[in-house]
Amino acid sequence: MKELRLMKGNEALAEAAIRAGADAYFGYPITPQSEVIEYLMRENPADRTGMQVLQAESEIAAINMVYGAAGCGKRAMTSSSSPGISLKMEGLSYIAGAELPCVVVNVVRAGPGLGTIQPSQSDYFQAVKGGGHGDYKLIVLAPATVQESVDYVKLAFDLAFKYRNPVMILSDGIIGQMMEKVELFEQMPRSNKEYEWATLGKKPGKNSVIVTSLQLQSEEQEKVNLRLQAKYREVEKNEVRFETYGCEDAEYLFAAFGSCARITRKALDMARAKGIKVGIIRPQTLYPFPVDEISRLAGQVKGILTVEMNAGQMVEDVKLAVNGKTPVEFYGRFGGMIPTPDEILEALEQKIIGG
Amino acid sequence: MAESNIISPENLVYEKTSVMTDRVMHYCPGCGHGTAHRMLAEAIDELGIQGDIIGVAPVGCSVLAYYYFDVDMQEAAHGRAPAVATGIKRVLPDKYVFTYQGDGDLAAIGTAETIHACNRGENILIVFINNGIYGMTGGQMAPTTLPGMKSSTSPRGRDVSTMGNPLKITELVAELTGTYFVTRQSVHAPANARKAKRAMKKALEYQKLNKGTCFVEIVSNCPSGWKMTPAQSNKWMEENMFPFYPLGDIKVPEQ
Numbered sequence: 001m002k003e004l005r006l007m008k009g010n011e012a013l014a015e016a017a018i019r020a021g022a023d024a025y026f027g028y029p030i031t032p033q034s035e036v037i038e039y040l041m042r043e044n045p046a047d048r049t050g051m052q053v054l055q056a057e058s059e060i061a062a063i064n065m066v067y068g069a070a071g072c073g074k075r076a077m078t079s080s081s082s083p084g085i086s087l088k089m090e091g092l093s094y095i096a097g098a099e100l101p102c103v104v105v106n107v108v109r110a111g112p113g114l115g116t117i118q119p120s121q122s123d124y125f126q127a128v129k130g131g132g133h134g135d136y137k138l139i140v141l142a143p144a145t146v147q148e149s150v151d152y153v154k155l156a157f158d159l160a161f162k163y164r165n166p167v168m169i170l171s172d173g174i175i176g177q178m179m180e181k182v183e184l185f186e187q188m189p190r191s192n193k194e195y196e197w198a199t200l201g202k203k204p205g206k207n208s209v210i211v212t213s214l215q216l217q218s219e220e221q222e223k224v225n226l227r228l229q230a231k232y233r234e235v236e237k238n239e240v241r242f243e244t245y246g247c248e249d250a251e252y253l254f255a256a257f258g259s260c261a262r263i264t265r266k267a268l269d270m271a272r273a274k275g276i277k278v279g280i281i282r283p284q285t286l287y288p289f290p291v292d293e294i295s296r297l298a299g300q301v302k303g304i305l306t307v308e309m310n311a312g313q314m315v316e317d318v319k320l321a322v323n324g325k326t327p328v329e330f331y332g333r334f335g336g337m338i339p340t341p342d343e344i345l346e347a348l349e350q351k352i353i354g355g
Numbered sequence: 356m357a358e359s360n361i362i363s364p365e366n367l368v369y370e371k372t373s374v375m376t377d378r379v380m381h382y383c384p385g386c387g388h389g390t391a392h393r394m395l396a397e398a399i400d401e402l403g404i405q406g407d408i409i410g411v412a413p414v415g416c417s418v419l420a421y422y423y424f425d426v427d428m429q430e431a432a433h434g435r436a437p438a439v440a441t442g443i444k445r446v447l448p449d450k451y452v453f454t455y456q457g458d459g460d461l462a463a464i465g466t467a468e469t470i471h472a473c474n475r476g477e478n479i480l481i482v483f484i485n486n487g488i489y490g491m492t493g494g495q496m497a498p499t500t501l502p503g504m505k506s507s508t509s510p511r512g513r514d515v516s517t518m519g520n521p522l523k524i525t526e527l528v529a530e531l532t533g534t535y536f537v538t539r540q541s542v543h544a545p546a547n548a549r550k551a552k553r554a555m556k557k558a559l560e561y562q563k564l565n566k567g568t569c570f571v572e573i574v575s576n577c578p579s580g581w582k583m584t585p586a587q588s589n590k591w592m593e594e595n596m597f598p599f600y601p602l603g604d605i606k607v608p609e610q
Contacts, residue, residue, distance in 0.1 A: 024446050052445045056438070057471035064435035064468070068411070068442025071429045076442065094432050199427035199443070201406045201450055210421045212412075212430035 003184045009146045010035035010176040012184075013079070013105060013169070016153035018045045021188040022103075023074035024052040026065035028084060031117040032173040033107035036079045049190055059084040063091030063104070070100040071211040073198030075157050075191065079105035081173075082123050083114060085131075092166055093132030097213025097224070099197075101160035103153065104138075105169045107176035110336040118336025119173030121260060124313035127170050128287040135225055137232050139167040139239065140286040142257045146180035148284070154185060159239060163231055164197070170286060172309070174259040174338070241284040242293055246272065250279030252352055253297055255318050256307040257283050260339065264307045267344035278348065286314070294321035303327040303352035307344050310334050327355065372400040376425045383490075385585020387575030388416060390542040391484055391551070392423050395455070398556035399426065408451040408559075409443050411436040413465075415457035416490040434465025437472035440479045451562050453480040459489045462498040462524040469524065476533030476567035480558045483525065483570065486577040487596060494580035498522040501599055506580070521599065525572040529606040535567035537606035541574045541597070543589045554604075566608065574600045 007015070014036045017025060022045075027037040037055060045051035052069075056062035062078045069076035080088060085106045095102055106127065110120035127140045139159050141152040149171060156167040194200055202208045215221040246268055247253070256264040261282040271278045281297060283290050298304065303326055306315035315330040322328050331347035333339045374396035382388045399408055405426055412420040414433035421428035431439040436454035444452045461469050461483050472479065488506055489495040495508040499521050503512040513521075529537040536558055540551035551573055558569035574596050576588040583591060 024442065026442065054441070054445060056441075057467055060435065061438040061441075061468055061471065064432060064438035065442035065445070067431070067435075068429060068439035068444075069446045070442075071439070072409070072443055072446050074446040076446070090432055091435070098430070199409045199429055200447065201409065202425065202427050204406060208421075208425050209427040210430070211428070212421065214418065214430055 002186070005182055005184060006179055007146060007182050008035060008177065008179050009149050009171065010107060011039040012146050012182050013149045013153055013171070014039035014043070015184060016150040017077055018043065018049060018051055019185055019187050020154045020157050021049065021075060021190040022051050022077050022157070023190055024069045024076045026054050026056050026062040026076070026078050028056050028059045028062050028080065030081045030084045032109055032119070032176050033079050033081045033105065035176070036105065049187070051190065059087040060091065063088040066102045067091055067095050067098070067100060070095065070102045071098070071199050073193065073195035073200070077103040077105070079107065081107045081109045082111050082120070085123060085126070089126070089132035092138065093134050093136060094213050095166045096136035096138070096228070097134060098211050099164040100166070100211065101164050102166050103156040103160055103169065104166060105171060108170065108172040110334060116336040117173065119259065119338065120309050120334060120336060121172060121258060122310040122313070122334060123170065124286065124308070124310060127168050128289070128317070136228060137235070137287055139163065139165055139235060139288070140170050141167065142170045142284060142286050143175055144258050144261050144282065146175065146178065146182045149175060150182055150184060163235055165231065165235070170258065172259050236288040239285060240288045240290050242290040243282045243284060244293070245280050247279030247281065247297060249277050250297070250300065251302050252276065252278040252348065253301045253304045254278060254280040254307060254348070255294065255304055255314065256280065257286060257314060260307055260309050263339060263341055264344055266341035267348070270341055270345050271348060276348070276353065289317050289321065291321040294318060295323065295325070298322040298325040301326055303329065303355065305348050305352050306330050307339060308332045309338060327352065329355065372397045374400045374405050374425050376423055378422045380423060381419060382416065383579045385576065385578040385588060387486065387542050387573065388484065390548050391482070391573050391575065392420065394542060394548055394552035395453070395482060395555050396424055398552050398559060401556060402559055404451050404559065408453065409447065411440045411443070411452070411454040413454070413456040413460040415460045417455055417457060417484065418491065420455050434460050434463070435468055436460065436465065437468040437477070437479070437481060441472055441475070441477050444477055444479055451559055453482060455482045456484070457490070458483070458485045458487065458497045458499040462522050466524070470528065470531070473528040473568045473570065474531045474533045476535070478562050478565050479568060480555065480562060481568060481570045482555065483572040484575050485572055485600060486575040486580070487521070488577045488580040490577050490580045501595060523600070525570065525605060528568070528570050533567050534570055534606060535608055536561055536569040538604045539572040539574060539600060539602050541602055543576065543592060561608070572600070574602065
């Protein structure tokens with residue numbers, strides 16, 4: 001039965017993990033996402049589903065616990081915020097290299113360094129370009145609502161196991177901390193599927209299972225990389241998700257993701273009220289990026305304003321997709337500052353329409 | 356006597372355990388890893404748990420341990436094996452889990468993971484090979500390198516006033532409430548190797564009790580890193596390593 005609740009983003013996400021049949025969560029407290037592990041500890045999912053929850057000694061340990069559990073074919077998850085996600089990058093590279101499935105949530109706060117605990121989108125590059133060492137990709141989902149935070153947990157596990165690849169949910173301090181009405185999906189049973197790539201104890205007559213990202217021979221390591229790249233091409237072909245609004249008659253276009261897209265939607269309404277025909281594209285997957293749709297829209301509009309809570313990161317991917325077809329400008333606030341709809345509308349009028 | 360006469364069932368008193376693969380090891384001549392592997396493999400074999408155990412390999416000389424143990428294994432990032440083992444054990448509590456780690460992996464970069472896995476009392480076996488040097492990267496100073504001992508990053512000998520003191524991490528973990536059985540062994544002579552095997556077998560048996568972490572250090576040699584012949588290295592180990600890292604049980608379960 002579907003269930004309506006008023007929930008904080010981080011707590012809704014934690015509840016979704018239990019309901020998605022997660023086997024294990026390993027985490028470490030950091031603002032603004034500590035509610036995830038607090039909720040899980042309070043809820044004690046071991047009693048509800050058998051899901052294991054452990055507070056690790058560090059973000060590094062937590063992601064490596066995820067590696068171990070994922071290597072057993074279990075649905076494992078961790079969450080953190082920007083500085084903690086940096087610490088997890090080593091583990092994520094290994095998980096991607098060993099082709100293990102897992103879900104990692106980044107409730108982004110502003111950096112660099114310790115930065116501030118206020119919301120930001122400044123980890124876009126880190127999330128979509130891989131983040132750790134080596135040629136690899138995370139599948140990156142960007143929720144704009146508490147509802148999407150919930151729905152994307154389920155989607156993230158599905159994609160992680162479909163492609164045996166880590167999936168990141170790129171939330172932020174706004175979505176993590178705000179309360180909204182949310183419809184929770186029904187409790188899913190934990191899977192007892194035994195994957196042939198999982199270390200569950202050597203089966204008689206079968207080769208032992210080895211989970212590793214190491215290939216000392218360059219020829220072999222190149223094969224691993226080619227396999228990963230082929231997988232990423234499949235991901236790009238199959239998994240692009242985005243939402244558009246007001247694009248049918250649009251002469252101008254906003255591009256924004258996550259919480260910033262909601263603020264930009266308000267600017268869109270204000271612009272429309274003034275007779276400015278502007279639409280918006282909101283990538284829901286940041287990797288794979290909606291290259292084709294942006295390219296198509298670029299042929300229609302007179303200019304695109306990318307709005308982000310950072311110094312201009314997604315705008316680079318927008319420019320690559322547009323490939324010179326139409327002007328692309330950027331407006332952003334950062335360091336924990338949040339742009340207002342007025343500012344965004346003004347930027348559209350000055351940088352795109354008047355530009 | 357023809358060869359066929361020698362290799363007959365009644366003459367076979369010792370055979371290779373099926374828990375080891377036939378793969379040729381990459382270890383240097385005289386290195387203790389091969390014997391340590393074999394003792395652990397035999398312990399697993401004797402307990403009949405080949406299908407119920409998952410190992411975690413480190414980064415270091417034994418990074419490829421998964422080629423030699425014929426059990427399911429995961430390769431961890433440098434120092435993270437106890438965290439990986441924790442993740443495995445938490446989702447597969449009925450399986451046996453072990454890590455096999457060197458001194459750089461366990462006592463330098465992985466100190467936090469080691470201490471905290473032991474402090475939580477994770478029901479895993481940690482096998483710690485201590486040869487006082489980074490072997491794989493070519494003989495650099497390890498956290499367990501002895502005072503005055505030469506390495507490529509302490510070419511004039513380890514000066515403890517600037518390079519710090521060797522870390523007796525085994526004594527340290529023995530202090531933690533979470534550890535159940537902590538012992539220091541060696542595999543350089545047959546009697547010692549047999550004792551080391553008994554210790555690892557006991558540690559695996561204890562894992563069923565869910566009483567906490569079992570930690571078996573094996574003081575070993577590194578002929579290549581120490582720049583000695585295998586025989587010299589064993590002698591040097593007895594004369595220098597054993598006085599600093601005395602063999603024997605450090606923490607045994609209360610009877």
